[in-house]
Every structure is written in C-alpha cells, then in structure tokens.
Amino acid sequence: MIPLRDNIPSSRTPIITVGLIVINVLVYLNQLTLPPRAAVRFVYLYGLIPFEITEGQLLIQHPVPLYGTILTSMFVHGGLFHLAGNMLYLWIFGDNVEDRLGRFRFLLFYLLSGLAAAAAQILSDPHSQIPMVGASGAISGVLGAYLLLYPHARVVTLVFFGWFVRVIEIRALIVLGFWIVVQLASGLLTWGAQVGGVAWFAHVGGFVAGLVMVIPLRRRAEGPDWAGRLS
Template sequence: MFPIRDDNPQVNTPYVTYGIIAANALAWFLLQGFGFGEQLNASVCHYGLIPADLFGDGLTDVAPRGVCPSDGMGWGGVFSSMFMHGSWMHILGNMWFLWVFGDNVEDSMGPVRFLLFYLLCGFCAAAAQVAADPSSAIPMVGASGAIGGVMGAYIMLFPRVKVHMFVILIIIFTTFRVPAIAMLGYWIVVQLLGAFSSMGSTGGGVAFWAHVGGFVGGALLVWVFKDEELLLNHPYRGWQRPKKAANIWDDPANRE
C-alpha cells in the first residue's frame, strides 16, 4: 500500500515543506552525485550519523569500522544525515510522504514553527536510533525519522481524514480510501515490529527505531507547536465528521 493523496484541503502555501523537499533534492544531486558511483558511498559515510562517532571517548565499546574507514561529522551528523539518502527509492519515497502529509501539518503551525518542529523530530529520531545501538559504526541517513514526526503530528491533528491508497494485488491495480488513523497507525505498527525484530542485528538495514522515535516525538511535540487559530481554518481537524467539515470548507468566508 502506498498513499497517493489525502482529502485534506491545503489552506496556505507550504513554503517550508517545499523548501525541505528542495534541500533534500539539492543534497542528492550536489553532494551525493545522483546516487551513482563512489560519491554516494563517500557522502553517506561523511554526512551520515554514525553512533560510534558520538561516543568515541572511551565511554562505550566502539565497534570495528567496516563500512566507513574514517570518522564522519560527529554530532554534526545528527543534522546533516536528515538530508542524505541511500538510493533513488529512498529519497523519492521520503519526499512523497512529506509532500502528502507535510502541507497540512505546516498549515497547523505556520512556517517557522513547522521548520523547528521538523528539525526536532529529526533529532528525536536520531536519539532513538543511537539509544538502540550507541556503538554502531553503520551510518544512518534519510529524512524518514523527521517525516515520521510529521506523520505522528498528522494522526493527532487529522485522524479522520481519508487517505487515498494505491494497492497492487498480483496483477490488479486499484485504489481505496482509509482514515488517516488507520493508514498511519498501520505504518507505525510495522515500524515497531521491524524495530523489535532488528534488535541485536549488527548489519545495515532500515533504521526502524529512528522511524519510531520520530513518530512518537512528532505526536508529542505537535501539542506544543500547533496553532489553534490556524487550525480553525481546517475543516477536517480532530474528530469532526467529514460531512460537516465539507460544508465548512465550501463556505468562502472560512477560506480567509
């Protein structure tokens, strides 16, 4: 299943969401060489978050280096890793989820608050992944954790909004709508299952704990960053019935 779009109207232009997508695209093109050749591997090692680099002072047993022969950016990797990706599917999938869910969350906070919220969710994701394995020498990259925070905020703000899902059933291609709480709830359950099943693993793979940390961080931080006045412009906020919400949205007086 893959989300195509939601039925949540966009009130204001989501400039920060667009800017974050542009920043990730520029990093992919300029720093990661479109995902080709040695530039991709070098960028992942240099700009990725390597937990072992954060505790290289003897406080923990640092794992032998096999993936990256040299140190990364240390604590700077907590920030830079949020704009790095490992493949075309990785960046396209992340940016699509941000495109679908980011605009409405930005609408609920305003651009400045949303930017700070997004970065804090990324830090929560990094903290969760590092806490899960602080001696790991495997670099973590991707905007998934921060976007997980956006999804956590979305499920808190707009649980009843219908999300259009694209599904492939063997040779049948179809779409259907489900409430956001069902789609995003399913997503976080999958991440939790993946996180617990990956405990003790020493190889690379999906940073499930980062996804969980970002999602939980976003679900909690949204109560601090949301703007009630901005939310009044959103007919689908909270648990309002879609029929009533549609009537509110159809009233031009509520679009100002």
C-alpha cells in the same frame, strides 16, 4: 500500502515543506555526480554514526562538527527510491501540518523530530558503525502529528492484494496506524542485527516525538480541526 494524496487542502503555500523537498533533491543530485567510492564516502562524511556519538571516537574526519551530522544526515539519502518514498510522504502530509503549526514552528518541529529519531536509533544500537541517513526520522514526526491532527482525513492509497492492485480511500488513522505498527514490529524483529538497512527505531522515535510535540507547538488561535471527519 502507498499513499498518493489526502483530502485536506492547504490554506496557503507550504513553503517550508517545498523548501525541504528541494534541498533533499538537490543534495541527492549532487550525490549522483560522485564516482561510486566517493558517493559511499559522502554517506560516511555526512551520515550519523551511532558509535561515534556514544564512544566519542571518529571513524572518519567529518567536514562538520560530530553532532552536526545529526542535522546533515537528514538530507542525505541512500538511493532514488529512498529519496522518492520520503519526499512522497513529506509532500502528502507535510503541508497540512505546516498549516496548523505555522512555518517557523513547523521547521522547528521537523528538526526536533529528526533529533528525536536520531536519539532513538542511537539508543537502540549505540555501537553501530553503519551511517544513518535520510529524512524519514523527521518525516515520521510529521506523520505522528498528522495522525493526531487529522485522524479522520481520507487518504487515497495504493493497496496491494497479492498480484492485484487497488486505489482506495482509507482513513489516515488506519494508514498511519498500520505504518507505525509495521515500523515497530520490524524494529523489534531486527533489533541487534549488525547489517545495513532501515533505521526502524528512528521512525518510531520520530513518530512518538511528533505525537508529543504537535499539540504544544500548534498555533493557539486555532481550535480542533474537524475537516478530517468528512465522509
């Protein structure tokens, strides 16, 4: 399933969401200017390497403090589809969560979700020497928050049935519930495999962090949102 849009309008311009997308795109455009070997080195320089965090030994001299790679890794992507998929999810679901939290709290929430995602991935594979990059851990937190705030929102979704493709409206509870089940199952099935690929437990950790943090960070002036119950 690929979400295309939801039915919950934003009450104001999602400046932080747009800003995060712009930064991610600009960083990726910079990556494209690099020769192949330099592009790989860029990922190692700014990616998060679990082994370095757990062992305190550097595999490469980073241009930022070691723990700073937790932040920089959130803005580096491994390819166009990696970037496009992450930004699509952030664009669809980020604006509404930003609405409910407020701009400053949303930015804090986003970064903390990324931190939780990094911690989950490190715990799942503490000796991995493969760099972890991408915004998906932080965005997973946004998805967890959206699920809690707008479970009955309608999400226009591209659904594949073998060779057939349909565009249908599905409740956010189903779309995001299916998504997190896939992440958890994939993580458990590939746990311990020392190969590059998707940081499944980063997604799970970010999602859980989003569920936990969104209610305390939500603006107190606003009550429960029932707009998502539209049929």
